[in-house]
Amino acid sequence: MTSSSAPRTARDHARLELTRAILASARKQLAEVGPAALSVRAVARDLGMASSATYRYFRSRDDLLTALLIEAYDELGGAVEHADRAIADRGDLGGRWRAVCNALRGWAVANPHEYALLYGSPVPGYAAPETTVPAASRIPLTLLALTADAQAADRQLGAPPPGVTPAEVKALGGIRELTDFVIGDARLVRSLMAWATLFGHISLELFGHMHRGILDYDAHFAQVVNTLAADLGLD
Amino acid sequence: MTSSSAPRTARDHARLELTRAILASARKQLAEVGPAALSVRAVARDLGMASSATYRYFRSRDDLLTALLIEAYDELGGAVEHADRAIADRGDLGGRWRAVCNALRGWAVANPHEYALLYGSPVPGYAAPETTVPAASRIPLTLLALTADAQAADRQLGAPPPGVTPAEVKALGGIRELTDFVIGDARLVRSLMAWATLFGHISLELFGHMHRGILDYDAHFAQVVNTLAADLGLD
DNA sequence: GAAATGCAAGAGCAGCGCTCTCATTTGTTG
DNA sequence: CAACAAATGAGAGCGCTGCTCTTGCATTTC
Numbered sequence A, B: 001m002t003s004s005s006a007p008r009t010a011r012d013h014a015r016l017e018l019t020r021a022i023l024a025s026a027r028k029q030l031a032e033v034g035p036a037a038l039s040v041r042a043v044a045r046d047l048g049m050a051s052s053a054t055y056r057y058f059r060s061r062d063d064l065l066t067a068l069l070i071e072a073y074d075e076l077g078g079a080v081e082h083a084d085r086a087i088a089d090r091g092d093l094g095g096r097w098r099a100v101c102n103a104l105r106g107w108a109v110a111n112p113h114e115y116a117l118l119y120g121s122p123v124p125g126y127a128a129p130e131t132t133v134p135a136a137s138r139i140p141l142t143l144l145a146l147t148a149d150a151q152a153a154d155r156q157l158g159a160p161p162p163g164v165t166p167a168e169v170k171a172l173g174g175i176r177e178l179t180d181f182v183i184g185d186a187r188l189v190r191s192l193m194a195w196a197t198l199f200g201h202i203s204l205e206l207f208g209h210m211h212r213g214i215l216d217y218d219a220h221f222a223q224v225v226n227t228l229a230a231d232l233g234l235d
Numbered sequence C: 001g002a003a004a005t006g007c008a009a010g011a012g013c014a015g016c017g018c019t020c021t022c023a024t025t026t027g028t029t030g
Numbered sequence D: 001c002a003a004c005a006a007a008t009g010a011g012a013g014c015g016c017t018g019c020t021c022t023t024g025c026a027t028t029t030c
Helices: A010-033 A040-047 A061-085 A093-110 A112-119 A128-150 A166-171 A173-176 A185-206 A218-233 B010-033 B040-047 B062-087 B093-110 B112-119 B132-154 B166-171 B173-177 B185-206 B217-232
Strands: none
Touching: A010 A040, A010 A061, A010 A112, A040 A061, A040 A218, A040 B062, A061 A093, A061 A112, A061 A128, A093 A128, A093 A185, A093 A218, A112 A185, A112 B173, A128 A185, A166 A173, A166 A185, A166 B010, A166 B217, A173 B112, A185 A218, A185 B217, A218 B166, A218 B185, B010 B040, B010 B062, B010 B112, B062 B112, B062 B132, B093 B112, B093 B132, B093 B185, B093 B217, B112 B185, B132 B185, B166 B185, B185 B217
16 A cells, blocks of 8 residues: 555654554544545544645545555454454354354444445445455455354254255356355355345344334344354254 | 425426426436435536525435435335235235345346435435335335235245244334234244345345355345245245 | 515535645655 | 755645525515
8 A cells, every 4th residue: 555564764654653643533533423424634634734635645535435444344354253263162153153243243333334334335436446355355254164164064054045046056156266165055045145134134223224123133133143043054 | 395285376386396306306316426426506507506596495415315215215115015016916925025026126226326325324414314214114014014924824934043032022022013914923033034134135236245256146136035935935 | 566475596604525836854865 | 965856744726515695586465
């Protein structure tokens, strides 16, 4: 992104520090007012510098947003991976699954604006550059790893799909190329569905679509996670 | 919203017409540039009027957005309901389910910006007013009606959840109060999960999160819909 | 016909992203 | 060490945004 790494000179050091300060201030503002209202000028004001000066560090508002995007993806990915690793008994797939799901939703609820930046509607004409892909992939990869472990442990799907169509097998080719997991078609379908269900639930919750229907989000999410675990044969 | 109804005087008539024209132009712009970039001034320019004049019809940009929101909800709700009603054999629950799901995703794919307005991250500090609730409710209500019909027809769930917790039963109280459907707890859980899965899938697809993994969205969605139908015991 | 109301337009305010210029500071090199 | 080059910060400014206020005109009501 910027200079390679080593802050040899004092200027390089200052640059790195200011870059971090801008990011931190932007992050703060993001959490407060949301991605759409994030303002370069406000960040500059917060740091007591001219707004034009910030453009030496981030060429555009979108660049700044991209940096925040990656940061958030990495934070969420880290939280999810950490939750998984924290389960000592690797064979306790249900426990790992629940830990991962709770970490996912927990982070989203604690950082709703960041979640909206990641999984809400893309900002104006903004299209996330390829740079963000590795960070973004960590979450689905964690889920798939769990599923692969389940297959390795010979766990049977609790609810196998009613026949995976040939067209679907083809459609799944993208994932097969991107990963090395050993996962059967039916299991992969269930995994993708679980992925969609989790994010669907969290988005509907955070964006207010369950507002009047669900009285206890925690309880409902736990039920969903349990049901998905059963479908995936993790228990 | 505005005057009650009857455009008695010429002025009332003109007002109604201009209101519609503004909405139409805004709708056009929404489809082109998306919700966040929708500009009152651009709408005014499009109609050849002063931007200040539009404020006589919509008190703020958010008001305009709300009107578009309701319009879009109603359009989507209408499409979904129509797809359901178009299945002559009311006992063909699987057919109705597939029709509804395809109508839902079809509309979303055809109107991505409108979908983003409805189900993406809420605009800045914007919170959808109560006015939008009835229109927004049409979609989940259609799904629940289908589920209620399945229960009435004694269809067994293909994949019952592994026990509905007491906390979850309580959490579902909101829906029970809002609707009169006769739906068992387990079935209701599956219905809500299906709802989340559908919107999760569509959001992940439209917002670019499946970009590299899924090669054929149509095929994958069909597979998901089929699997959900089996889970819900609709076939 | 007079009074009250509705309306369009223009000017203007504060904010935004972004660019350009210019003086200053910092780092490198002969 | 001096001279040059590069990086930096500040300020002014452009065109855009949402929104308000005032002014003059058209329409409706009494």
